[in-house]
Amino acid sequence: MAGTDEQEAAFYAIVDSDGRIEPRDAMPEAYRKTLIRQMAQHAHSEIIGMQPEGNWISRAPSLRRKAILLAKVQDEAGHGLYLYAAAETLGVSRDHLLELLHTHQQKYSSIFNYPTLTWADVGAIGWLVDGAAITNQVPLTRCSYGPYARAMVRICKEESFHQRQGFEALLTLTRGSARQKAMAQDALDRWWYPSLAMFGPPDRESTHSDQSMRWGIKRFGNDELRQRFVDMTAPQADVLGLTIPDPDLRWNDERGHYDFTQPDFDELFRVISGDGPCNRQRMEHRVAAHTEGAWVREAAAAYAAKRAKRAEAAA
Amino acid sequence: MSAEWPLWEVFVRARRGLSHVHVGSLHAPDAEMALRNARDVYTRRNEGVSIWVVPSERITASSPEEKDAFFDPAADKVYRHPTFYEVPAEVKHL
Ligand SMILES: [Fe+2]
Ligand SMILES: [Fe+2]
Numbered sequence: 321m322a323g324t325d326e327q328e329a330a331f332y333a334i335v336d337s338d339g340r341i342e343p344r345d346a347m348p349e350a351y352r353k354t355l356i357r358q359m360a361q362h363a364h365s366e367i368i369g370m371q372p373e374g375n376w377i378s379r380a381p382s383l384r385r386k387a388i389l390l391a392k393v394q395d396e397a398g399h400g401l402y403l404y405a406a407a408e409t410l411g412v413s414r415d416h417l418l419e420l421l422h423t424h425q426q427k428y429s430s431i432f433n434y435p436t437l438t439w440a441d442v443g444a445i446g447w448l449v450d451g452a453a454i455t456n457q458v459p460l461t462r463c464s465y466g467p468y469a470r471a472m473v474r475i476c477k478e479e480s481f482h483q484r485q486g487f488e489a490l491l492t493l494t495r496g497s498a499r500q501k502a503m504a505q506d507a508l509d510r511w512w513y514p515s516l517a518m519f520g521p522p523d524r525e526s527t528h529s530d531q532s533m534r535w536g537i538k539r540f541g542n543d544e545l546r547q548r549f550v551d552m553t554a555p556q557a558d559v560l561g562l563t564i565p566d567p568d569l570r571w572n573d574e575r576g577h578y579d580f581t582q583p584d585f586d587e588l589f590r591v592i593s594g595d596g597p598c599n600r601q602r603m604e605h606r607v608a609a610h611t612e613g614a615w616v617r618e619a620a621a622a623y624a625a626k627r628a629k630r631a632e633a634a635a
Numbered sequence: 636m637s638a639e640w641p642l643w644e645v646f647v648r649a650r651r652g653l654s655h656v657h658v659g660s661l662h663a664p665d666a667e668m669a670l671r672n673a674r675d676v677y678t679r680r681n682e683g684v685s686i687w688v689v690p691s692e693r694i695t696a697s698s699p700e701e702k703d704a705f706f707d708p709a710a711d712k713v714y715r716h717p718t719f720y721e722v723p724a725e726v727k728h729l
Contacts (some may be wrong), residue, residue: 344699394679401676405660408642414662415639471659478680617664621640624665 335536340466343409355465356410360417363403364428370396372436388485399475406467422607431518433596440507446486448515454479455549464536494560509565517583519546550580642691643669647683655687
């Protein structure tokens with residue numbers, strides 16, 4: 321939509337007064353592009369994120385845990401669908417977005433390129449990864465783009481169970497045998513820094529932050545959200561009786577926050593650009609699921625076409 | 636055949652006595668599958684007692700560009716609101 325000055329003024333009047341932009345409103349082309357990219361990458365993350373946990377569905381330690389994990393992974397599929405649908409309101413098709421994912425032209429969250437080696441990893445993902453996701457996502461419920469904000473409201477409601485079930489799974493382990501507790505500690509050791517990296521690079525290096533703030537897409541800086549996450553999580557680790565793998569983590573009375581060690585951002589960039597432990601596996605699995613499912617989509621479409629034709633002939 | 640399944644808009648009635656409200660959209664090959672998918676995508680936690688699905692392409696919407704011209708006629712008809720009328724304070728139940 322090549323906006324006239326008048327349209328641009330109307331757009332900023334809405335954004336500046338904390339209003340919502342709706343699909344058919346005039347909007348700057350760069351705003352539309354940024355949103356499509358962000359919503360698509362968010363949607364991709366939700367569906368790729370099913371894989372690390374899906375790995376443990378058939379090996380969950382009890383029927384209760386299995387039912388919970390199934391429900392959680394199903395929720396993540398749902399989150400992907402809400403977000404693809406929200407992106408489609410801007411005139412792109414879901415097929416096209418999947419194509420961009422499958423051909424490495426769009427990315428997904430780096431965190432899902434780490435492996436789930438033990439059952440405790442499932443707990444750590446719920447507690448830390450979903451916890452970090454919630455911290456990032458709650459401000460998005462007030463995003464200036466209406467369909468994105470509404471999708472995020474639904475998602476955030478569902479995420480709170482994800483985090484709690486993870487915490488509970490870890491708590492069960494830490495109250496168990498010494499080996500179970502060690503397994504929980506090991507999971508925390510491996511997932512802590514990748515979870516901190518989920519908030520993205522430091523604000524001073526973040527390329528799109530200022531513009532996204534201006535547009536009301538982003539409300540808080542990466543550093544502020546990362547701090548918020550550490551402040552919430554550190555006391556929870558105490559309750560679990562686990563040690564966060566950071567010798568410099570301590571409460572700073574003056575700042576009213578925890579001091580902590582930043583994640584390795586070089587690693588973050590390496591993993592984002594394709595060189596994490598599981599990038600290839602995740603993409604191969606995704607593409608295979610899509611390709612091998614093609615006949616189902618085609619059969620359903622053929623059946624629908626046949627029935628529509630019959631109904632037409634009968635009319 | 637690689638044509639994408641058509642898009643459907645989903646409306647959910649949360650409880651008896653309430654209207655159906657738009658909750659989002661989804662892809663499905665036909666109306667029946669759209670309903671089933673809508674149940675799985677939008678009502679996993681008892682969010683609804685009834686669902687409508689409507690092909691997105693069948694929806695006709697007013698244009699945001701004509702917003703002013705389209706809705707202005709209602710703006711100067713304050714007499715459509717009860718507060719427009721002056722009634723003595725002692726009159727009750729009116
Ligand atoms: Fe999610
Ligand atoms: Fe989640």
